[in-house]
Amino acid sequence: xxHAAVAKARKLxxxxxxxxxxxxxxxxxxxxxxxxxxxAGIMGMTIPEELGxxxxxxxxxxxxxxxxxxVCTLTARVVVEANMGGISAVMAYGTKAQKAFCAPxxxxxxxxxxxxxxxxxxxxxxxxxxxxxxxGGTYVINGxxxxxxxxxxxxxxxxxxxxxDDDGSGLGIGGFIVHVDPLAGIEPKGFSVLGRERxxxxxxxxxxxxxxxxxxxxxxxxLIPPSGFKRGFADLMNAYNSQRVGAGTIAMGVAAGAxxxxxxxxxxxxxxxxxxxxxxxxxxxxxxxxxxxxxARLMLHEAARSRGPNNSQFPDMTMAARAKLFxxxxxxxxxxxxxQMFGARGYGDQEPLERMYRDVRMFTIGxxxxxxxxxxxxxxxxxxxxxxxxxxxxxxxxxxKEVKS
Ligand SMILES: Cc1cc2nc3c(=O)[nH]c(=O)nc-3n(C[C@H](O)[C@H](O)[C@H](O)COP(=O)(O)OP(=O)(O)OC[C@H]3O[C@@H](n4cnc5c(N)ncnc54)[C@H](O)[C@@H]3O)c2cc1C
Numbered sequence: 001x002x003h004a005a006v007a008k009a010r011k012l013x014x015x016x017x018x019x020x021x022x023x024x025x026x027x028x029x030x031x032x033x034x035x036x037x038x039x040a041g042i043m044g045m046t047i048p049e050e051l052g053x054x055x056x057x058x059x060x061x062x063x064x065x066x067x068x069x070x071v072c073t074l075t076a077r078v079v080v081e082a083n084m085g086g087i088s089a090v091m092a093y094g095t096k097a098q099k100a101f102c103a104p105x106x107x108x109x110x111x112x113x114x115x116x117x118x119x120x121x122x123x124x125x126x127x128x129x130x131x132x133x134x135x136g137g138t139y140v141i142n143g144x145x146x147x148x149x150x151x152x153x154x155x156x157x158x159x160x161x162x163x164x165d166d167d168g169s170g171l172g173i174g175g176f177i178v179h180v181d182p183l184a185g186i187e188p189k190g191f192s193v194l195g196r197e198r199x200x201x202x203x204x205x206x207x208x209x210x211x212x213x214x215x216x217x218x219x220x221x222x223l224i225p226p227s228g229f230k231r232g233f234a235d236l237m238n239a240y241n242s243q244r245v246g247a248g249t250i251a252m253g254v255a256a257g258a259x260x261x262x263x264x265x266x267x268x269x270x271x272x273x274x275x276x277x278x279x280x281x282x283x284x285x286x287x288x289x290x291x292x293x294x295x296a297r298l299m300l301h302e303a304a305r306s307r308g309p310n311n312s313q314f315p316d317m318t319m320a321a322r323a324k325l326f327x328x329x330x331x332x333x334x335x336x337x338x339x340q341m342f343g344a345r346g347y348g349d350q351e352p353l354e355r356m357y358r359d360v361r362m363f364t365i366g367x368x369x370x371x372x373x374x375x376x377x378x379x380x381x382x383x384x385x386x387x388x389x390x391x392x393x394x395x396x397x398x399x400x401k402e403v404k405s
Contacts (some may be wrong), residue, residue: 005056008040009067017071017352023204024074024355029153030204033075034109037082044106046083047091051103058084058242058304058315062249066297069253070260073359074204076250078111081149085243086112086158089175089236092313093225098177105155105179112156114243115145115210123372125160126233130212132161132176132222139163139176139222141190141215147366151208152193155181159212160236163222163229172229175236177221190215201358238308241320244367245303248324251331251363252296258338258356259289265342276341285337292330299323318380325373328363335360 016033023030037043046061047053061083069076081087090102090112106112121127130143141161157178163171179186194209225235263286266277276282303319339346339353346353364370379386 003060005040005042005045005054005060006063006067009042009064012036012040013067013071016068016075020072020074020352021349021355023072025203027203029206030072030075030078033072034078034111037075037079038107038109042079043082043109043111044087044103046088047103047107051091051099052107053103056083058245059301062245062300062304065246065249066253066256069250070257073250073254073356074202076253077149077202077205080243080246080250081111081114082106084246085239086114086156088242088314089158089223089239090177092239093223093235094177095220097220098223101179102156102177110155111150111153112158113148113150113154115148115157115159117147118144119146123369126173128160128162128173130159130161131164132159132174132217133164133168134166134219135216136166137219139217139219141176141178141212141217144194144209144211146209147197148208148210149205149366151210152196152206155179155186157210158223159217160233172231173233173236174229175223175232176217177223178215178217188215199362201355201361238312238314238317240367241303241308241315241317244320244324244373245300245315247363247367248296248303248320248327249300251324251360252293252300252327254356254360255289255296255327255331255334255338256293258335258353259293261351261353262286262289262338262341265345282341285341289334289337292334296323296327296330299326318377321368321373321376321380324363324368325370325377328360329370331360331363 015036019032041054042064045054045056046058049055065076065079068079087102087106090098116125118128118130120129130141130145132139132141141159143161157180159176159178160173161176163174165171178188178191180188180191190213192211194211197207199207225232227235266282267275269276300323303315303323306316306319308314308316335357339357342351342353345351348354375386
């Protein structure tokens, strides 16, 4: 069944390739591609069959992501976020009602937005200031998030906030599901999209600032992992391990796509009376690129197949961090070397290489920077809990009452 999804993704490749420049130049969201992804059953393919998805594994979805990333980075990001990250957190920790509510929205084409980062809380996510104050059967959210992917186009939002009890005491960090759909008249009071960043790559994806002013969320929409709010942030961040595998796979797929262009060009283009492919200086580059790509794919597949502590539904944190770190840095080099092989032609926009180069730069930043991933890997290798890991439990612990209990 899921091999069929890979075949469908391959079939859509030329269609998505032909549209990729348009999203980039016009800075528009890839709605046409999403309609095709819905038809192909790729949106929400990891959602269990009983909820309408394919119940596909993370490994299967990475194979689909690679195919799509070869031709359109933007569309590949949509596929990651419609199958991993926010939606996988809901499928792992959500109540029956939350799952039944979110699944059809994603299957119909939504890419949920995950809202963690704030102006003063980037890598140090646990320093977030957004609060969710319990008031009877509701939570009232106040705060500002920035660099939120999909603000203004996403319907589902998973908003992370510092949870305060009725008496104002801190309970930990929790996630809250908020549904926004202006076309259907669903416009929660106190939820606004303030602005959009002008990015160097992935230009069709809105990266936005969201503001919450006394946004009232029903308590039934609080996503509470088994460990409760107390240690819940670390659990919720486990969902990020699958998103990291997805992000690393996009980077690897972009590199694989760029490499395919380069290999073709090396046999077509002649200089000094022979094809470029005959020059040893370029052959050694090809060998290095092929080797690095192969290593990244193996690491990503290993992470996709793994399970974290207690046989969790999410990939192992260290394997996911390692794979994303390696793939994202490898991809920048491989795409850059592919562009180099095209000479001046690679620098111009008649080839997709310049767009791929701008797009792929993002993956060492978003979803945990290369430095933060190294910190996490080192912590795991050395067997210590580093205070600056992105799940940051040790640091958060010194601030709120959860550690004292
Ligand atoms: C395109 C894009 C999409 C994004 N989408 C989302 C989204 O949908 N939702 C969301 O919540 N966030 C999103 N983000 C935000 C992203 O997660 C943050 O940018 C990232 O976590 C880094 O935070 P920062 O940008 O504030 O950098 P900072 O944390 O300010 O870091 C600045 C630099 O210092 C380094 N640094 C920080 N701490 C350490 C340390 N302890 N040791 C060594 N070096 C360190 C960093 O690696 C970086 O190089 C997105 C970002 C981008 C670029």
